[in-house]
Amino acid sequence: MYQIKTYNAIAQAGLDEFTADYQINNPEAQPDAYMIRSVDLHDHEFPKSLKVIARCGAGFNNIPLDKALENGTVVFNTPGGNSNAVKELVVASMIMASRNIIAAVQWSANAKPGADITLRTEKQKTSFNGTELLGKRIAVIGMGHVGSLVANAAVDLGMDVIGYDPYLSVESAWQLDSQVKRAQTITDAIKDADFVTVHVPKNEETTGLIGTAELKHFKHGAVLLNYSRLGIVDNAAAVKALADGTLKKYYTDFSEAQILNNPDIVIMPHIGGSTIEAEVKCAQIAAHEIMTYLETGNIKNSVNLPDVAAPFASPDRFTLIHQNIPNMLGQISTFMADEGINIENLVNRSRGNYAYTMLDVSNLTPATAQKVIDRLSQVDAITRVRLIHHN
The missing domain is CATH 3.40.50.720 (NAD(P)-binding Rossmann-like Domain)
Structure with a gap:
């Protein structure tokens, strides 16, 4: 159990x-x-x-x-x-930004009742005139699960879509609409975009991905959206870009003190996938x-750890998580041979400082299995040994 x-x-x-x-x-x-x-x-x-x-x-x-x-x-x-939940929120945010929906709703909510409410509404609604998404350009930075859905949805809305992802996988590429253009650099993607949306994981390479240097290449009056992670966009740089008109609006799912109480910033309470x-x-x-x-x-x-998958080549399988250092496979194979265990199939993959090894074996008895587990578990570089029996 x-x-x-x-x-x-x-x-x-x-x-x-x-x-x-x-x-x-x-x-x-x-x-x-x-x-x-x-x-x-x-x-x-x-x-x-x-x-x-x-x-x-x-x-x-x-x-x-x-x-x-x-x-x-x-x-x-x-x-x-x-992914679909985030995609829908991104689309909703673009519509809200382009049609001034939040400001319009706030005006209506604060409007004082009276006999002339209809006339005043008709007169003042022109101050909320917006633009349509049709024909506008969107730059999608990161074309993984979410980014590819956003790109395809933007195509369906009649937008001109350009994507940037230096690590675009074959799987993601197959999912993209043929109308999505691919930029070779992030600058090429953002320079003429009316909307820029980022969909990348947060790591050392992507922290501050959209900062002062990148914002200098934005089209004047563009809308920036960050529904990835806090830190992907340099918020201090975004505030400055809003002040000088480089950005028209900034929509994000992540709050931070320096972006609070800014009328041109809309902050969602991390509801992208909710x-x-x-x-x-x-x-x-x-x-x-x-x-x-x-x-x-x-x-x-x-x-x-790396993705590792293989069908069972025998009923018994050892799996090991261990440090990615020389001679680990040699030690493991020697231990098996010493107990008369035959290796039917071996798969080994590494990721950074650690590796994962699967061995399908035959000639295994309960006694020899326990001896191998005990011996391998005593190796400092090995942090997990498991034996899986497949019926």
Whole structure:
């Protein structure tokens, strides 16, 4: 029986995906897996039993990835689970920005009642005249799960779409409408755009991706949207660009003191992926990631280990999380050979300082299996050894 511990409110439809081999939130059991959303785990003490953490969402800044690897814990996110929700909010934000909807609604809400309300409305509504999205250019920075959906939706709205992504995957490329143009540099993408929207993960390369240097190339009066992560846009630079007219509006899902109380900045309370449908989909994806990993050792959508998948070549499979250093495979193979175990198939992939190895083996007995597990577990560079039996 596998033990699952949840943090935050996880959609019941996701928990319902687990089979009878899984137990949810048994307080007396050591957890094999965490299902989480926004809980901060940086100061959390991981139990040694913890083999997997699944984050129901795309972001994973709340999880200490290196600390997890030191514990032999693989971390997953659920890319694509909330992509449609974010796409729809981006489209809504562009419409709100171009049609002055927020200002118009606020005027109506504050209008004093009276006999001439209709006449005053007709007279003053012209001050809220906006523009249409049809024919406008949008630059989509980052063409992954969300960015590709935004780009395709913009094409459907009749916009001129140009995308920039130096790491565009084949999978994402296949999903893009043929009318989406591809820029070779971020400057080429943004220089003539009426709207610029960013959809990239946050890392060292993308922090401050849109800053003073980039804003100098913006079209005067452009609208900037950030529904990725706080820090992708240099907010101080954005405030200056609004003041000098480079930017007309700035829409973001992430609050920060320096952008508060600015009439040209619209701040959402991090609701990009907050729909009932997205929460359900993310929880369902997370549940299947956990079950797949625990039952087969296969990895997809990990954020601290490479994707590794292979069909079973024999009923018994060893999986190892270990440091990415020389002679690890040699040591592992030697241990197997010393016990008369034959390796039917071996898959090894690395990511940064760590690697993941799967070995399908034959000639395995319970006694020799335990000897191998004990010997490999004593190697300092190996942080997790598991044996999976496949019927």
